[in-house]
Amino acid sequence: MEVGSKVFRRRWSLDDIAYDKVDRAVIADNRDWFYLLAASSFVEILSDLYARNLGDYYAGDDETCAWLAYKWGPEEVQHGEALKRYVLTVWPDFDWQRGFDGFRADYAPYCETALLGPTRALEMAARCVVETGTSSFYGMLTHASPEPVLAALAGHIRDDEVGHYKGFYRIYREYQGREPHSRWHVARTIWRRAVEVDQEDAYLAVKNVSLVHEARADFTRHDFRAFRNRIRAWMRQYYPFQSAVKMLLTPLDLPAPLQRLVVPLMVGGARRIV
Ligand SMILES: [Fe+2]
Ligand SMILES: [Fe+2]
Incomplete structure (x- = not known):
């Protein structure tokens, strides 16, 4: 895609994924994989909505808006789309559209432009989180997947x-550079978003997968916690804690000696929390 002097290229497309070679036998019986992938496909496809909100928030910054769009x-x-196709390749009976419609209706109120910010710099720090x-997460799936195409x-x-x-x-x-915020201010934003991440959208996505797939009347926070506890076992084994902590700290631009001190502490803390 060429916009003005900029060219936006994709690294890959769905045609690069060997869906016809998926080894269903090694994954189809695993309910956790089904839930995780179906829920992820919901959240990713809804990015459409976030992209528009972010575009509104950065209106006037044409370069950022073009990159977002x-x-x-x-x-x-x-x-x-790629995850949806994978899910329907392995679990063809899943009524994906019905689950997604439920998720969209539940989650749309959380995606308002008013919830972004509080400033353009801090929203970008939060997006880094x-x-x-x-x-x-996808790094973890790459290593945890029992199925090569996935x-x-x-x-x-x-x-x-x-x-x-x-x-x-x-x-x-x-x-x-233009509107500097103190390190403390950026750290507070990062912390807030790190605590928020993975909460509402993941819960609502898994809930809607469950309601459709198991024809359940309800999916409670307790059910979600049980699911999350099972995923934590994968995290302990496969989650790239070290690189995640480094990425999280980069916007703080800490002095190198402090960074060397903080990274192992945070990696240890994150492992213990998980
Ligand atoms: Fe992304
Ligand atoms: Fe994504």
Whole structure:
């Protein structure tokens, strides 16, 4: 895609994924994989909505808006489309559309422009947190996947998410140069978003997968906690804690000796929390 002097390229497309070679036998019986992938496909496809909100928030910054509209947004939606196709390849009976419609209705109120900010620089720092989370998550799936096509797909998505992190970080630096915030202020934003990440959207996505797939009347926070506890066992084994902590701290621009001190402490803390 060419916009003005900029060219936005995708690294891969759905045609690069060997869906016809998926080894269903090694994954189809695993309910946790089904839930995780179906829920992820919902969240990723809805990026469409976030991309528009972010575009509104950065109105007037044409370069950022073009990157959001032609690079970031379409890549996130492609993640959702690719995961959806994988899910329907392995679990063809799942009524994906009905689950997604439920998720969209539940989650749309959380995606308002008013919830972004409080400033353009800090929103970019917060987006770096989100992309740290997604790139680490798909990094974990790449290593945890029992099925080779899924491992390759998760690897493509992880690489895109790292690219998104870099894109948001670059824009963060530009805004931070123009309207600097103290390290403390940035740290507070990062902390808040890190605590929020993975909560509401993940809960609502898993809930809607469950309501459709198991024809349940309800899916409680207790059910979600039980699911999350099972995923934590994978995290302990496969989550890239070290790189995640480094990515999280980068916007703080800590002096090197302090960074060397903090990283192992935080990695240890994160492992214990998990
Ligand atoms: Fe994504
Ligand atoms: Fe992303």
